[in-house]
Amino acid sequence: MTVTSPVAGHDAAAPEEPVVELVGVRAAYGAIEVLKGVDLVVPVGSVVALLGPNGGGKTTTMKIVSGLMPTTAGELRLSGRNVTGITATEASRLGVCSIPEGRGVFANLTVRENLWVATGTGTPLAEVEEAAYTRFPKLGDRRNQLAGSMSGGEQQMLALSRALGTSPAVLLLDELSMGLAPMIVSQMYDIVGQLAEEGISILLAEQFARVVLPIADTAALMLGGRIVAVGDPADIEHELSTTYLGG
Ligand SMILES: Nc1ncnc2c1ncn2[C@@H]1O[C@H](COP(=O)(O)OP(=O)(O)O)[C@@H](O)[C@H]1O
Ligand SMILES: [Mg+2]
Structure with a gap:
């Protein structure tokens, strides 16, 4: 790390x-x-x-x-x-990178702008975006949409992408899981499981x-x-x- x-x-x-x-x-x-x-x-x-x-x-x-x-x-x-x-x-x-309780995204910024925030630690935006849209194609489709207008699960995908953009230790x-439907919760934790497998x-x-x-x-x-x-x-x-x- x-x-x-x-x-x-x-x-x-x-x-x-x-x-x-x-x-x-x-x-x-x-x-x-x-x-x-x-x-x-x-x-x-x-x-x-x-x-x-x-x-x-x-x-x-x-x-x-x-x-x-x-x-x-x-x-x-x-x-x-x-x-x-x-x-x-x-x-x-x-x-140390945290996704706090509730949604770790800026509701009144677009998907892209939210990812841009992650570039503060030095990774170029294009790189953060590519990684995010490859992992979560839905985010790519919605790159210019306001984060607050997406579903809870999509917002958590964005929060995760933003966090991963900083290459956290x-x-x-x-x-x-807060406020998410059970099926979305298990999808989110499948993703977390993949992140864990990536080390x-x-x-x-x-x-x-x-x-x-x-x-x-x-x-x-x-x-x-x-x-x-x-x-x-x-x-x-x-x-x-x-x-x-x-x-
Ligand atoms: N901002 C706060 N001011 C005062 N007490 C708080 C505050 N946040 C949490 N607490 C209290 O601290 C204890 C632990 O809370 P918390 O860490 O949020 O637990 P958990 O995340 O396991 O639900 C609880 O008794 C809670 O009421
Ligand atoms: Mg808590």
Whole structure:
């Protein structure tokens, strides 16, 4: 992946550092602590699924990784480097790319203009467009259409294309399924599965566990600001059915 860590090469024999690592991370909104010591590892090239019911702290965890929220304790590491306190701009420079909850597109810009935003990181527009329209031919047909006038699924395709245009070191996907019909949700996760096969590191949060377990390498169950179980998706699936209904 593209992030170069100052400690990379420090010990050539060492295994590759995880692209994202949270160690004992705590975070609060005002006086209310909502992350109560989160440990999480996203190895390079793997898909980690954060699961659990609403309010568990999934989005807050994503915000920590993308530099949108400060920690009150603990450490955030990107590719082995301690970057605790990083800003969102710095995180994006280090290759953290997130599609936030809701739609990660500018509704009043066209498809093309949305893709143009991804070129801020240096990839030429023509290249971003070609990659997007090859992956999602529908977007090519609608290149001059306002993003806000497309269906939810098409908007998520655009959000994904925009994210991929930046060649992210890690892709953060928060509730990709939100507001989408079940059939579209499984199509979206088929695409995410393809991205995973291409070797992109992915951290995703999802209430509807069933759709993401098949593509996840590791699943973590989050409840009340803590990760209460982590491991093989099949084992966590069992945990889910006994802890709460995963949809
Ligand atoms: N902007 C906010 N201000 C205050 N509390 C918040 C805010 N966002 C989230 N919370 C609270 O933080 C907790 C974790 O929320 P969140 O990270 O959004 O969980 P999830 O994504 O798993 O649903 C919840 O109790 C929620 O009410
Ligand atoms: Mg959330």
